[in-house]
Amino acid sequence: MTNLYELAEIAGNKLISNEIVDIDTINSLKNFISDGGFIGLSQINPIAGNIEYNAKKIAQHIKFAESIGLETVIFPELALMGYPIEDTIDRHPIIVEENIKWLNGLAKITKTTIALVGFVEPRKNDKGKKYYNSVAIMQNGKIQGIIRKSLLPTYSEFNDYRYVEPSLLAGVQDVKTIETGNCVQSSSKLYNGYAITICEDCWNDSDFFDRAIYSTDPIETLAKENPKLFINCSASPTRAKKEQLKHNMLSFIASKYKTPFVYVNQVGAIDNNSFDGASRVYNKDGKLIARAKSFEEQFLIVNPYKNIGKIYPLTKGLDKSLTEQKIFTLEYESDLERTYKTIIQGIRDYFKKCGFKRAVLGLSGGLDSTVCAVLMADAIGKENVFGISMPSHITSKESKSDAELLARNLGINFTEAPIRSMIDTTAECLNNLFMNIETKWGKYYDKECGTFTNEPNNIYSSFTQDNIQARSRAMFLWGISNEFSSCIPIATSDKSELYMGYATINGDMSGGFAPIADVPKTKLFAFARWLNANRDEKNAIPEAIILKKPGAELAIDPKTGKPLIAEDALMPYEFLDEIIWRIENKNESYNDFLDIEFVYEKRNHVSKKQKIEWLDKFYRRMSTALYKWSILPPSVIVEARSINKYDYRQPITSSGINYKGSAKEYIDSILN
């Protein structure tokens, strides 16, 4: 015999795939929930600004909710618009007009079931920003009241306050004020006993947080009205360590106020933001009683008053992640499933929402391109991925065969394209050109004289020849993108190398999407093993690729006669990744690092001199990498902090920052 959740899943799946839910299923569901108090959590994946697409989806969910007799159906924050929409609404106000038109249409189709639908509300006042971030409470064919977001995040990926005015009031506001945009409370702050808030509005409990960012707490205000239920409409992207915090906070609030809490989150990716869904319900004791799937659309039916709900398993890593650990240990295992799903969703939605269908990437036989190939195959389908091996004279036989084996294991398309003749012709053309230029310009900068000279005055290694290889490969990939419809090249740069500027502009850094730009190299090794163990096709990644020391295979090490290893040019990845992790997660700086014993240092007896050399190199290279970060292709944020340009912004011209700090005596001597 089927139970409520088997039925709900059948119906929910049809709803998600835009199919009609058959009348038998509807009637059975109706029967199951006929004693009332059931609520639908509509965890949808909207397209930013595509109101029609979003509205049609919302309409189907409202009709379904009505058909089975739900008390209420709840959508995520800005469901009609998609979150974030950012400056788009300011430059193209037609989109806001559209969202109002469709909102009014949606209100008309509501009957007894209450629908909570997020939208962008234009304000007509003469003060403040032009919009609110609002939720319409709809019932009986009309908008009955408005909730407006009060707490507007403006950190990391969030920019709400750029276009949204904070609401001065918590709870339900008079629907007539849509005309004016003033804040006027409705006769009650609650609607049907619900205390409704929007996303950040529930993130300011001063008992829970050490440091509350905002001066008001809408939850606290609404709790005084004795609500029967808290509802929060949210659009909260996944980041390392966030789920545990979120769970603890929501559970804390529910039990603090002895009130059940329904939290509905957006799912899907919008550019760099990958939203994890996992909408959930806590009962009045703060106990989790229901949770939707992570990284999937779902229509979840719950009864928060009677503890009826189903808890779908949480993607591993959402609840526990590296950043929880006090010390950097390079143990990434607990976070790898989350990493995988975050990136897969990021790629899939970028392609779908932009209309791309196929991808091409260079397969070097190295770790970066290998992991990218696996992710692309899983995200858009192996038949839609073309791996190109582009060996040069430096490429080892092993790299070539590893790449081919990988492609065969994955079942993606594969071909080899020798780039030798192109590199040779380019190099020849360039050498002729360089000779011409040398007659007028010196190659080397003489710091003492402040002039340029053709006399090498220091050990100078030119990357010109190496980069010709990387750029020739990108030229091939973009050529394929031009020639074959709906196909984009993949940029394979990883986070560690981006921090070091160890990526070639118009080379490996170039592409239509950069899947692993927020994954550090040491994590990629663990990730490769995880992929081998956890994908349906086991061990798709040849062991040799994982064991090999990373190197771009662009130049030969004169000492060994073998291709140069990246760690020789940079520093050990374990050391590098710990610096990055500490800066991003601990706000530590150069001087702190001198006092901290790094894991790599401990394991390998690194000398103080060597450590300082690496630290100096890190800050020097990072300073000059800022330009590269600014032109990095779209990528998805994975870690707690990133260098994604829409998440972190540092002026490129902030050269000469002294990351070590000046001594007080030096300052005094200079100024006095």
Next chain:
Amino acid sequence: MTNLYELAEIAGNKLISNEIVDIDTINSLKNFISDGGFIGLSQINPIAGNIEYNAKKIAQHIKFAESIGLETVIFPELALMGYPIEDTIDRHPIIVEENIKWLNGLAKITKTTIALVGFVEPRKNDKGKKYYNSVAIMQNGKIQGIIRKSLLPTYSEFNDYRYVEPSLLAGVQDVKTIETGNCVQSSSKLYNGYAITICEDCWNDSDFFDRAIYSTDPIETLAKENPKLFINCSASPTRAKKEQLKHNMLSFIASKYKTPFVYVNQVGAIDNNSFDGASRVYNKDGKLIARAKSFEEQFLIVNPYKNIGKIYPLTKGLDKSLTEQKIFTLEYESDLERTYKTIIQGIRDYFKKCGFKRAVLGLSGGLDSTVCAVLMADAIGKENVFGISMPSHITSKESKSDAELLARNLGINFTEAPIRSMIDTTAECLNNLFMNIETKWGKYYDKECGTFTNEPNNIYSSFTQDNIQARSRAMFLWGISNEFSSCIPIATSDKSELYMGYATINGDMSGGFAPIADVPKTKLFAFARWLNANRDEKNAIPEAIILKKPGAELAIDPKTGKPLIAEDALMPYEFLDEIIWRIENKNESYNDFLDIEFVYEKRNHVSKKQKIEWLDKFYRRMSTALYKWSILPPSVIVEARSINKYDYRQPITSSGINYKGSAKEYIDSILN
């Protein structure tokens, strides 16, 4: 006999170039201003985050001010840090610690002259953001009080609220609260009778603006204290139409409150922001009595109480610009000097602050690369610019000779690098590769079947061959950049073509800086003529280049047998630029455009059908150009609005936005 301003200029110039001001000049100046009430406006060009560089400069100015007995010396907003610094201070807190150390050092060197120095103030409270945007009032060796910014802009290029807490109080706050970060008023809101505010704090007069963004007006609050002087420390970048607004507003405030107003602005560029300086003083009747130069560092001495000051000429166009005009007329003349100085400063400071010394660019004989060459020569010196002519089989003889003539006229370095062999080899390699791929992948997308096929099913024009040319050229330029020290390539894309995505990734769009990315094509024509008329060397740009119809010279038009003209692939530039201008300046949309008669339309009797075709093409191409905007190299903002990624942000995945809007009947039929 020398007067005050001749002397002040001699001293100021020495100060700006870090030379010692001789004792005779100091004594003469001292004599001139011995009756008191003189104030120094220190219009400096800081480097973001380079505290030491900024502090040394500030120290010199303070010492000079003291030496001649000024009442006060005033620096711009965040003078010690540079504005904007954005997320840098959050990720690298050491920089904030540094700015406090140096601030304390600077305070110690003050004597009787008051110094107002902007800095980032960390807050220790448990609520709110971590920093204030503050000004320290220093005198007699100590910080005497603090001003904290209240109104925090978060639109366009501004992101203050990301990291700064707004001050709840206007005027002087107790210096002891530096320890806590609380807002506690000092015994008086004024210091020495000054009402001091920071930048945006003076931009909210509800009598002046139709729409006040913020709910408080610090100027109004402070005016009640009967100040003898308003002082505003600012960092306000130039944008079209801004100067006129600023002048009117400051003059209005001074006369409204019958109080003189001293406004000190930052100068120099920090990434995309080009600050115009032009610090100034209004007397109590709102009359301008002094103004510093635009786009140059200066130390200006004034007596606001006695109307003593000098008004340096304003860069033309700062006061009057296109956007003032009700109708788009393509008459750009009034804005060209401002455009020139904005970009020159943008280039110069980007190079200087990043440590680059030389630039290389491709000279095609077209308008874009020509204007870029002129700007680069003027910004970094002709000897530091290398123009490379890279003709392909499609390049006309005229283009080649035009490019060479231009280089000769400008005196920049020049050479020719034929790319034919490289293009041929690349094309051959690619064609082999394409044949391999075609066995597995169809080239063309069949919309009806949703599959790919190698049977051309519609008129499909491949840009592959064309783009090989553009990318080969970029490969040469980046090769030179790798081989020759401190040299970066220049991206030559213009604003009109970027809007249309008519720029090749890894081709003409690629480079270390994009000088004309915010200049529309029609303005470039006027700009070229202006450059010919206004530079010391007249007519450097050959007339043929200005007369020629723009085209990338990447493909041959089969109809004419001549290189394709860009307007044929796009639409007439006059029409295109009017769409862009209307969207950016008027917030108009597709439906508005149907009702508006465009200037080009009027002049050329365009049919309704043709107009609709162009409008559809515009929105279709713009939607798919969003990706290109996100990877555009650093550029300087020129117009009132731009597509610079740090000024305007639209999700790339916002595909399927309906810029025409849906009809109400359609919505009803879909939802019901």
